[in-house]
Amino acid sequence: MERTDGYGDPTKVMVAVNESSLKGYPHPSISSRSAFEWTLSKLVRSNFSGFKLFFLHVQVPDEDGFDDMDSIYASPADFKSMKERNKIRGLHLLEFFVNHCHQLGINCEAWIRKGDPKEVICSEVKRVQPDMLVVGSRGLGPFQRVFVGTVSEFCVKHADCPVVTIRRNANECPQDPVDD
């Protein structure tokens, strides 16, 4: 039994989170943090028992190993350890969000999936059936969007639940808006 505010099951909010493209793991991206902070301050507010948060982190399979340019691969075990390392990094990212919820007393779950973020987010929405999905967005212009694609736009169109897109604050944007 979940604790609730007495108004039925808690509202299930899924938040898609990723790592900072500048600082790397375990730092959350600016847009993930914005989405999380918005969820806490504007939705959950003081109603901690009325919401349950679901943090999904999708890791893109690193097919060419660019993340590990400095490593030496001499055996299958080396590749296995690379995969382990990535998973651990992902867990440290999720730790940020789970710890924060724990401190506030908000029920939550967090997990990692591999694949194309936009496809995986939509298929996890089908499975978990949240009441809403919160995704951060870099708020790119049409020109930048063509090159980087946007997960948020795809989810708004294809996810099987209401989706809210949270843009970063202008004052938090890195020099290159494609960074996050």
Place this chain on the structure above:
Amino acid sequence: MERTDGYGDPTKVMVAVNESSLKGYPHPSISSRSAFEWTLSKLVRSNFSGFKLFFLHVQVPDEDGFDDMDSIYASPADFKSMKERNKIRGLHLLEFFVNHCHQLGINCEAWIRKGDPKEVICSEVKRVQPDMLVVGSRGLGPFQRVFVGTVSEFCVKHADCPVVTIRRNANECPQDPVDD
């Protein structure tokens, strides 16, 4: 001073509402009611003092008077009375939402504007600066969308705040999905 839940200013949620295309005024459309019910059950829940709702109803200027086919217009005063009548109908629509909030003890405001709904909603978002905008949607397929346009898609792209689109339940859809 607003009453709040102690977590700063209440979260300002703007809800765009319109009349039923089948039953006419003062009945709210299915999608407006869905958007409102979702806002209450999934966002506000029991935290009545933590939210303030803003109901905006946009009336499309009825240039050819089709709504009043049975009326006789003999003087400028007749046209004035038609406009008055439309306004009163709009107020009765808003009454549904305001009464409901009042019963629950949720702070709210409601008002009518004239113009193109999608443009007016976005300009009112600029003025009121809500924390989020909730719009109902008929959930039309691409074929139907071409002919009726969708206010919700325009708002998702152009409104200056996070926007959440609530689709009608499948079991509430009228025979012709363009009706609402």
